[in-house]
Amino acid sequence: MAPASARAADIARLYGLYFAFVGASGPYLPLLFSHWGMTAFQIGALVALGHLIRIVAPPVWGWAADRHGRIRVLLQAGAGVMAAMCLLLPQAGALDPSARFAAAAVVMALLYLAAAGQVPLTESMSLRLAEGDVGRYGRMRVWGSVGFIVAVAGFGPLLDIAGVGLVPYLLAATSVALFFAIRRLPRATELPAREAGERLRDALLQPALLAFLAASLLTIVAHAPFYAFFSLYLEGLGYSRTAIGLFWALGVVAE
Template sequence: MPAGFPPGVGRRFLLAYAALFVPFAITTPYLQKLLALRGFAPDRIGLILGCFEAMAVVAPPVWGYLSDRTHRPRLILGLCIAAGAPVFALFNWVQGFPAALAVAVLFGLFYRSLIPLTDGITFRFIHRHGGDYGRIRIGGSMGFIACMLLVEPLGLGSSRDGALIIAAVVGACLLHLLSVGLLPTAGAAPEAGDAGARTCRGGGAGGAESVPHEGLLQALRAIAQPAFVWFTLCVFLCRVAMMAYYGFFTLYLANDLGIQAAGFIWLLGPLSEIPIIYWSRPIMARIGVRNLFALGLVGVAVRLGGFSLAEGLWAVIPLQFLHSLTFGAYHCASVTYVSRVVPPRLQSTAQTLFAGITVGGGMMVGGALGGMVARQAGFRPMFAAAAVLAVLTLGLLLWKVPRLDAVRRGGNAQR
């Protein structure tokens, strides 16, 4: 059983995260492939993916605020999943660049909110009842791996018209929708230090908990502390750099290295992230949350710089194991840092706002810039430029972002 959770609850979270990442196991490596099959050049693919990610700037904060305001986080999550599946199916009839942009934006409106909405539910529960986020988040890695092992032999990488990719995504979304009921609710007595901020009420589709109806501007003022702002900027820049990988790695393997079966190479990343995610809590207790994120930036610089120099599969495979830092360390440190510098009652709002700026804005900018560089100079210079950006971001992090033991919330030092 995952550590620190009430009996049975950890397993439910574990399965919910596994289902959450099944659709991502298909869209992450194969959406770029689908767009290439539709005849789009790398710069157009970058713009389409950038517009898709742009919705993570707007959509997650809105959905997150609605989740906190309505006290129905599972209902909001379910609506986003249910709407996303048929929208993705529209890629089957896309003709031309404007239509692809429109479908990407509409799909992003729902899809880019799924992870932060789930994390908001999770951290609200952890704040009230305790639990180790890393021990349940590995469910996402296992779901990603299991899905890739299933779909790659089906021939998604060699698909000639993209119909199999679309069918796989729609099926994965339906599986995810069925899993929403596994997510526990956070109903419990109010926390010390947050007394009077909320009372509890049972029942309801979303596991309601009663919180004061703060206005959006009031909530933003509570969230936007200097530590949050500087950290968010650093994570934004990290995501700009990593979009070189997420947006173009499959095309880089095919065009530069002649490798078509990209799924099995992508698979190495999630395999490598499991140990660091599982042990993230003791690692962060030992070296600090900010410093774990710093290790993630080191991994980004080395990994992307390595891709710019790699001459064959033998060089790419070891670099894939740096996913343990570029995602495992990055993700656990970032969501934990945010969860500790904002009030517990605003977890969904904060996590989705953070994801909107970093994942949405960062990958939108990274996709557009990466596509332009790839079109003009090639994939290798694109990876090299992204590696330089990661090094500069590391310097900014160490200069401006305080360790959590220097950030005071409620009069208590937090590490």
């Protein structure tokens, strides 16, 4: 079995690469969609699609992990589909404008479905390894913020040079890197298969969980306009993509 420090480094690498993907997609995909001629409503709908899918998809990924225990296989499958969908995205953008939005919605839905399991399954591994040590968990989790900052600040200058059409390929490259990072995970990170525990209905009736979900809902509602339109707003003010990336990075540094 690999030592705990090595396993923690492997999990930290997953956080870094996945949130590098988020750092390339969240701020820059709306700019790509705008470049394709989509309306504000269409851009907002594509961003909202991801949040809708994240309501239902993570429990399905969690159920699969509980049922089969092969968490590495599930993570790799998700990362592989993420890479494939990113490479399909430019094909959707090249379609006739009348079909472009629908095609992009299908590709993005599959991308969101594939990505939805990455954080909860990685969290299950990191929490298991941390064994209640909040400091150890934090030292793994912080690399997600580092990955986001590096990607959002580093990709901006590339997009100023090459244009926003580069975004899907940056996302695909990040997904491939994530795929191979998952391959490095030792077998000790696998979870034992187990029967379903507490029923979802019973869990949802717990007051503490209901309060947590309500707080999460309000947090997402407050941030949603920024996720969809902050980069477009800054671009409309004349800021370069480099500057847009730095503004996003500043927000994560503050976090």
